[in-house]
Amino acid sequence: MNRVDFEFFSSCIIVLVIFVNINVNAIGVKKFLSLSFEEKSALDKFRARVAPLLDDNCMRHDTYLVRWLRARNFDIHAAEVMLRENLKWRKDQKVENTRNEDFSDLKQDFHLTLDTYDKIGQPIGVIDLYEWDMRRAVLQGKSPRLVRYIMALVENITGQVCERQQKGMNVTQVMVLLNADGINVVQQACPICMPLWIQFITSVENYYPEWIDEFIIVDSSPAVQIILNVIRPFFSRNTRNAIKVFGHNRKNWMTYLDNKISRSERRKEYGGIKPPFRF
Numbered sequence: 001m002n003r004v005d006f007e008f009f010s011s012c013i014i015v016l017v018i019f020v021n022i023n024v025n026a027i028g029v030k031k032f033l034s035l036s037f038e039e040k041s042a043l044d045k046f047r048a049r050v051a052p053l054l055d056d057n058c059m060r061h062d063t064y065l066v067r068w069l070r071a072r073n074f075d076i077h078a079a080e081v082m083l084r085e086n087l088k089w090r091k092d093q094k095v096e097n098t099r100n101e102d103f104s105d106l107k108q109d110f111h112l113t114l115d116t117y118d119k120i121g122q123p124i125g126v127i128d129l130y131e132w133d134m135r136r137a138v139l140q141g142k143s144p145r146l147v148r149y150i151m152a153l154v155e156n157i158t159g160q161v162c163e164r165q166q167k168g169m170n171v172t173q174v175m176v177l178l179n180a181d182g183i184n185v186v187q188q189a190c191p192i193c194m195p196l197w198i199q200f201i202t203s204v205e206n207y208y209p210e211w212i213d214e215f216i217i218v219d220s221s222p223a224v225q226i227i228l229n230v231i232r233p234f235f236s237r238n239t240r241n242a243i244k245v246f247g248h249n250r251k252n253w254m255t256y257l258d259n260k261i262s263r264s265e266r267r268k269e270y271g272g273i274k275p276p277f278r279f
């Protein structure tokens with residue numbers, strides 16, 4: 001190896017080492033709750049104000065309260081309004097019931113799994129988006145049901161975080177991993193599909209703020225860009241920053257995923273060895 005090659009090689013290693021360190025340490029309760037003095041005192045005041053509204057252990061967790069504050073730039077009043085609206089929405093929509101509702105009609109056609117975890121134990125919603133015929137769902141009038149199904153899945157994954165926190169795990173957020181191979185302009189990026197996309201995003205942003213640690217898309221294509229361009233304005237800053245898009249260069253996304261999620265947790269489409277899910 002000549003000198004130039006060697007230098008290039010060692011700087012790659014240094015970059016890689018830094019990259020690995022950042023990624024492994026970047027998440028968890030500690031980071032999520034690393035607050036400035038002002039933010040910490042806002043959290044104490046916020047807790048005192050909303051305490052009577054919090055009726056389970058998950059809600060009393062600091063990480064639960066911090067989400068509303070973060071979503072409203074630590075404006076205590078605005079965060080309280082947001083939280084109250086959320087609790088009202090949960091009651092009106094009977095969100096707790098989604099646990100027991102039967103979505104077997106949708107599960108087959110809209111594949112999404114919630115049994116994958118990253119290296120620090122964050123649950124991952126894995127979406128095989130190429131399976132999702134959004135156009136047909138819209139034409140068949142299934143949009144509202146599809147939105148409710150998504151809500152049930154979001155309830156499940158956020159509930160998993162809560163369960164993990166109760167066990168003392170350092171988990172605060174969730175990941176989304178999406179394989180976009182085969183996505184096309186007819187089934188997923190069609191004009192009549194866009195309102196449904198926007199509805200998914202606005203529901204999640206309004207009712208589940210600050211939950212997404214990373215939103216990783218692999219095997220992206222021009223159709224994905226069309227969708228992203230339309231929905232981007234509806235993302236919060238947190239989500240916009242969380243989105244990572246990889247194209248078809250498998251080597252790039254394999255390195256990235258290997259660093260975050262072990263291969264035994266990933267299914268074949270994501271370069272892993274986990275057995276297929278039976279829908």
Ligand SMILES: *[C@@H]1O[C@H](CO)[C@@H](O)[C@H](O)[C@H]1NC(C)=O
Nearest residue numbers: 099114155156157159160163
């Ligand atoms: C999530 O769904 C799985 C499979 O249906 C279920 O076993 C689990 O209890 C659910 N978890 C939560 C927190 O709802």
Ligand SMILES: *[C@@H]1O[C@H](CO)[C@@H](O)[C@H](O)[C@H]1NC(C)=O
Nearest residue numbers: 028029030031167168169170
């Ligand atoms: C969680 O993180 C804290 C430090 O932030 C550490 O002391 C503790 O061992 C971690 N717990 C688990 C279960 O990883």
